[in-house]
Amino acid sequence: MHPQFDYIFELFTLLIGLAVAEMLMGFSRILKLRARRKAGVDPTAINVRVGWLVPLLGLLVLADLGTFWSIVWTMRGVLDMRTAMIFGVLVLIGGYYLVATLVFPDEPELWPDFDAYFWQQKRWVVGGMFLINVATSAAGLALGAAVSPDEAQAAAIAANPLFLASTLMIFLNYPAFIWLTFSMGKRVCIALMLFILATQVLYAVSAWSIPGLA
Template structure:
């Protein structure tokens, strides 16, 4: 066990808090809709949640789960020093900020969640793209390659899904049309579904 492995649990805790922040958004949105539907707050205006924010939250959770796998893979090879601790804290702290921005802090202040998505999409997706690139760089630097005997078609399927998901993710910050953004989010989630299906045989 490396020295860095000792601090691994601390960073997992912070990452878990970031994921909990995303999940809490689902809970707040559900409770708000429930209060409106049952007339508990008669003066409260109806809120349209739509699909963009919930699907974005699901995409973010999938990326955070992937980042957790990267951390697990490299944990034994990362040297323990102040720079490595600061770098990882910055990455996971960045994830936490994105998690806090994916849902409205006060849902009733945004009658249409799609408008909230459009107002914050660049901060969210540029952040996710940057963290994903840094995570891949760290993985390439510190992971140990292992030989696998998996079928070639599985690798081609995983590589194709990665390509489609990456291109869709890169396009998301620039798309201001709701239907196109929705289609791209579905593509990214479909990519994660394919990766999840082949993950028992091919590492993420």
């Protein structure tokens, strides 16, 4: 671990925490909206249809935030307090916070059908996540963050075919993100979001027993 990593990680944690809080607030607004609709105490809430697209997009952003956090942790040996590094962190995490603010409408009652809001914001949210993931991976390669596994890791990986399969499936997330960005089919978008979520969960589960990755 780079000796200055703790300082820059504090900045990273603060900004990523704001993005996670924004996502949780969005889910909270949906739950409150449904509660008011079921109770019949809010005429505007009764006319709002939430659907599946926006909540699934919120789950996708949350899962991707977790993956992004783990990627930054693997870069702990090369992150320091250089000005360019700080600006890079601000751009990437600031981009994630901006993406998070676009997932849920601030005033749900103005959107009778959340699906309409989804189609308005999907390209910005999914396209933003894709670009941030690509930029983060490129930064890791440029900084030399990738390291070869030690003997314990190599043995654990070789004995875990599920991890090897999940790693290959993770790489399919890149074309899935591109497809999701431009797709205009509801069922296709749901299937792609579920696929990306499933691959990230599978990777997290399969990496649990591998030293340094769990």
